[in-house]
Amino acid sequence: VTVGPALRWLEERLRAQRAWFERSAFRKLLAATLGLALVLAGVMTLGGFLVARRVIQQSVLSELSARAELATRELELTVGGVMDSARALARNGIVTGALVDSQGRELYLLPLLRDMASVAPVPIHLAVVDYRGRTLGCSLHQHEGSFAEAPWIPSVTERGETRIDVERGPDGAVLRFAQPVIFPGTGRPEGALVVEIPLGAILAKFRDRRPNQVLELVDPEEPGRPTGAATLDDSLVVVEHRLTLGGDGRLRLRLGLPHEVAFGGLHRFAIATLLGVMLAVVIVLLVGWRLAMRLTAGVRELSLAVVDAAVSERPGIRVPARGEDEVGALGAAFNALLARLEAVSAAQLAEQVERRQGAERALLLAREAVEQAVEAIEVVDSEGRVAFSNGAAARLRGVPADAAVGRRWEELFDRDGEWWSGVWRRLRGERSVVLPLRIHRDGETIPVAVTLVYFELDGEEHCIATVRDVREQLRAEATERLASLGTLAAGVAHEINNPLAYVLGNLSFVRDSLQGAAEGGLPEEERRALVEAIHGAERVRDVVRSLRAYSRPGQGPPMRVDVAAELSGALKLVGNTIRHHARVVEQLEEVPAVLARPNELGQVFVNLLVNAGQALRPDSGRECEISVRCHATPDGRVAVEVSDTGVGIPLEVQPHIFEPFFTTKAVGDGTGLGLSICHGIVTRLGGTIGFESEPGKGTRFTVLLPAAGPVVTAERSPRAEAPRGRILVVDDDPAVTRALARVLGRTAEVSVETDPERALGRLAQPPFPDAILCDVMMPGVTGPIFLERLRATDAALARRVVFITGGAISETISSAVAATGQPCVEKPPDPDALARAIASVRPA
């Protein structure tokens, strides 16, 4: 009943002790040290005890042996003395006479024997016997024993041997010494002197001297006849010593001491040693315990103080550093460390904190960046299962990111597992694969560039799939293409405009010359050819201008634009393409102007016209017709309709036609940007673009644009007066200068200069021209530089400059020209525009 709680209590105590130990290195060290010391002490004690026991045992046995030897010697001396006396006595005349003198036995022998016996060191029995052992005399008054006919008698009395026997008598061992008595008359033994020496009595003397020791005589050959007076048993420590009495050495003196007497001291020594060691161990344990408690207490106190110092925000805190021992030294070291730590600047700490926070921020940002990345980022395992999916990917998939995980990755692209297997094989080989794919979502097809990068994480194969929406990229690429086309067109225009300038100028000069010289004198056919040549040249000029306009849309500020004119320009630009297989019906009404950047609308219209032309199927058997119409709507907007009789737009495609890069055309036929760009332009202008389409019958696009406000200063200036005065033409192309000189030479005094430097030199002195026509693009000195230098020498003269240009090559020069504030006329110059420009710079 009481065992259970006691065991539980013990178990708790043991657990507590164990935890207590495990919490303290010092205590472990102490336990180990004490345990070791305990074991060592035990071993040394045991070893010392064993050695001491062996030494003491040997010493005791040696002492016992010495005692036995002493006792043996004393016994032998005593017995030997008696036997020597007996030998002498056997030769004594009284003894020998007793053999033949019965009367003398009473008179002399008996007193002699008794006297001899009485003076012996031990109570011996002396007897003289005849040749058959019969007693002739003995020292005892009443001798009960007789040696008559004893078996040993003949050996003494017949053979004259001295006989020593040890017999067990009633009072213990008796050594019987029989010496033959030689009768002088015969010279032969005729009797014997027998001495019986009670060895027991001698041994008893020893025992009396040392009461605790046991002595006995033993005859090893006759073990059944112990001759001692005491019994030796196992409780005794026994040593034996050979007794040389009688010469045969058979007898042994056996000396025994009780174990208690022999080894009592040893046992007391052992107990005292053990007690001493146990006491020492207890003392060591207590002292060690106390020491460990002090040490651990100091260390624990120090630990707590260090923890306080670590968590405390209060500056200047210190741990206790008492004493000069290791704990004190440790405390002092901690204090030094604390001081050093405090010495570190707060800025450093703040910087560290900031850096860390920055790193954490960067990590968060990286996570957020991945999450918020425009591009879908997913991690796919080797089986094609999505392991991770960011927000963009979720949006791409149209499902939450969590729902995407675990789904088949290839399903995003409407592909099957076989396709994925091929992709994975290729990815493992090439490590990185870029795939152009499309995503179909809600009826929309999104072109994407998918980059797969292979990697292994913890031995598992994965890949990162980056799905990038390339719609904007493709759009930019198309824009860039258009820009390149514009630059090309500008270059072409510049190169064409210069020759066109003098072609058209010279033709006009010839026509005007012919008209002025001989009104109607020129035959009709030649006049018509000249007029057609002039029209052809003007048509070249218009095409070049349209090309420039198309290639550089949206530049410059919005301005009032004549929609019909834009439509006409567009038709001119693409007319050649469509007129081959379609009939173009133009129904252009006068409509209000709209606000737009130059050429923007032309771009829209060109697109619509090109699409219409491509939608036509001349081999379909139906009439191919493109109808272009513009008119004002009742609500005041301007409507432009472009319709065709083509294949129409399929119903499933219709919702997507304004999406970027959506195309139904074969690769190479279109960029897919056309309608989306048109949609963007029209929407930006505040208009709308829509369509009606019936597959197989045709399509009609309708653009509705808001009309510009009422015209304030849009009065068309009257036809300019022909230029007068002196005009200097500076152009590096001599053909251009000559043509201008012919055209202007009719009304003005024209001088030309093909070298700007020489022109500047001429302008340094009179006569000063009233207008200076200066080409913008000249080798060495551009138009604006020419103007600048002229301003430097004669600012007034510089205000008479009119730039003429075949088309600005670069935006920089265009801007520089615009910045001069001087008028600029494009080549081939319109005669009215040129006249107005010259008029504007002529001094009044």
Place this chain on the structure above:
Amino acid sequence: MLLILAIVAAVAAGAPAEPARPVLIGLDLEIGHKTSTSDDAIRRGVLVAVDEINRAGGVLGGRPLAVVERDHRSVPARGVENIKELAAMPDLVAVLCGKFSPVVIEELPVLHQLELPLLSPWAASDGVIDHGRTPSYTFRLSLRDSWVARAVVRRASEHGLRRLGVLLPNTEWGRSNKAALAEATRGTPVKVVGERWYNWGEPSFLGEYDALLADGAQAIFLVGNESEAAILIRELAALPPARQRPILAHHGVMGGDLATMAGEDLRKVDLSVIQPFFFTGRPIERHVLEAARTLFGVHGRRQLPSPAGFAAAYDLTHLLARAVQKAGSTQRPAVRDALERLGPYDGLVKRLEHPFTPERHEALSPDDLHFGRFNAAGLLEPADR
């Protein structure tokens, strides 16, 4: 061998074809004694007598006498055993002892118990005969200590040697002599001025001798045997004459060949030895010497160094034969009785009218004792002749 000799002798004497069982005579002698010649003398005396008797037809109608011998080595204990053994023999009629009285003294109880007659040709102690037992089975044809004492006192007195020193063996024999001497000196001018006791086997007596001289002894009475006598003679011979005193020696000194043992020193000392018998040249003496020569190869008296023992044994054997004859049987009590009733016998020692009587078992008398001295030939001659 002697027994065989006796038997052969008997046969040769013309015994009946069917040999009668011999009548045995026991000898209990000190054969093993080193210097003793007494045993030889006694045995020879007995055998010469047996030879004569057997030649004469034996006893009891033709039964030869035969001798059975036992050696007691002068040790009484052995003698007692010998007596027992001899007594056990049915045809043994008596025993002759040797010269040692102590042996006989100790044999007395068993002798009388077994009713075995003992005839002493030598043992001289008074106790051999005077032991008080009746009927006494001991008989002696020799001298007697008390007679010796008187003879010594008488001779000392005759030679004016009034102060006697005595050397005595520490035995019953010595004490017997002391008592006898005390009795003998009573009423005489001779006084015993000193007595010195010795034990058998003493190597020297010079101390005792000097002590006796210091006591004022004019003569020394030596009670001893040939060993003591020979030692004393040699020691005295080495002394200056002034320190030499006459030695009156007991019969015991003739128990051995003293002449040989003492050698030339024998003539340097004044030694007188008391004897019951001397060869004096009588016819019987020549007869027995011849017989001894025939039987034992003994040539002359010098080869019989203990003549008294020889003569006494010879006479006692004849007396015993006569007693057996007289008893008519080998019954030992009858023989003993017959010994007391023998008629006159003309023996070698002397003629005995009544050798023994119931009251007297001594065949001799004090007057039969005489002192003798050794002559140059080593033969003991009567001193007074």
